[in-house]
Structures are given as structure tokens and as C-alpha cells.
Amino acid sequence: MYKKILLATDGSEHSKRAAENAIHIAKYSPNSKIDVVYVVDPDKVKSDVLKNWNSADIGEKHKDRIKDVERMAQEAGVSYKLTILHGDPGPVIVDYANKNNHEIVIIGSRGLNVLQEFVLGSVSHKVAKRANCPVLIVK
Numbered sequence: 001m002y003k004k005i006l007l008a009t010d011g012s013e014h015s016k017r018a019a020e021n022a023i024h025i026a027k028y029s030p031n032s033k034i035d036v037v038y039v040v041d042p043d044k045v046k047s048d049v050l051k052n053w054n055s056a057d058i059g060e061k062h063k064d065r066i067k068d069v070e071r072m073a074q075e076a077g078v079s080y081k082l083t084i085l086h087g088d089p090g091p092v093i094v095d096y097a098n099k100n101n102h103e104i105v106i107i108g109s110r111g112l113n114v115l116q117e118f119v120l121g122s123v124s125h126k127v128a129k130r131a132n133c134p135v136l137i138v139k
Contacts, residue, residue, distance in 0.1 A: 001029040006102040007036050008093045008127065011065025014108025018138040019069040022106040026078040034073060034080040037096060038066050039089040090126030098132045106136045 007022040009015040019036075026032045066082060073080040085092050097105050107124045128135040 001025065001032075002103045003029065003032050004100070004102045004104075005029075005032055005034045006093070006097050006100075006105045007034050007069070008089070008105065008107040008123075009036060009038055009066055009069050010089070010108070011038075011068070012108055012110060014110045014138060016068055016072075016108075018106050018108040018136075019072055021136060021138050023072055023076045023078055025104070025106070026080075027076060032079065034078060035083055035100070035102065036066060036069055036073070036080055037083045037085060037093060039085045039087060039092045041089055042086065090123045091130075093123070093127050094130040097127070102133055104134050104136060105131050106138065109137050109139045 002025055005022055005026055007019055009019060022034050026034050070080070070082065083096070085096060093105065093107070096102075105127055107127055109124050110122070124135075124137045128137060
């Protein structure tokens with residue numbers, strides 16, 4: 001069915017459910033590979049630094065957000081790779097999906113920052129409008 005699956009994750013519960021769907025699709029699509037993408041938003045990094053100014057492990061917090069997805073993929077025995085990108089999540093995910101000819105993008109319907117989504121529009125909505133492939137939005 002789908003060989004090149006892009007899974008956008010941010011560590012939220014919705015993105016973990018999106019990961020479950022991506023893994024399910026990959027298990028039943030021979031020779032498929034999941035490209036797990038985590039986008040580091042520079043605005044969030046700045047606020048993390050200000051909130052945790054004395055913490056040396058801010059980068060570890062970002063890595064921790066994708067550990068669950070990595071564990072799930074390993075346990076399921078599906079092929080995957082991790083990609084960390086930087087920038088505004090919506091446009092960065094769309095650009096990456098389109099340039100790499102992904103066949104489907106799977107993303108959670110809500111991320112970690114609900115207030116930003118309310119004011120600026122959700123990342124999943126931006127991706128669904130602009131990606132050149134089908135987008136599965138998981139609640």
C-alpha cells in the first residue's frame with residue numbers, strides 16, 4: 001500500500017496514537033519504511049531555555065519525546081528512521097514531505113501547545129492543506 005510513510009510526532013498523546021496508526025499501516029505494507037519526523041520549533045526552544053535556565057539537559061527533553069515512538073516501532077518490527085528538523089513545524093513538515101516524495105503523512109490532531117494551535121491554526125490543518133500526498137490526522 002504505502003512504502004514511504006512520514007510520521008510527524010511531538011511526543012503528545014495524539015502523536016502517539018498517530019504512531020500506532022503508522023505502525024499498523026507499515027506492518028501490512030510490504031517493504032514500507034516510516035520516516036519519524038520531530039520538528040524543533042525555535043520559539044519553543046527559547047522558552048524552554050528561559051524556563052529551565054539552569055538545566056543542562058534541554059536537548060534530552062526533545063529526544064525523550066520521540067523515545068516512545070522509537071520503542072513502539074522497534075517492538076512492532078517495522079523499518080523506520082528518525083529525522084530531527086528545525087523551524088516552524090507546519091511548513092517544515094510539508095516541505096520535507098513534498099521534497100522526499102512521501103506517499104502519506106500521519107500526524108496527530110493536537111500537539112503539545114493547545115493555546116498556540118487555537119490562535120495560529122493547528123499544525124495538522126496546515127499540513128493537510130499543503131502536502132502533495134494524503135494526510136491522515138489521528139485524534
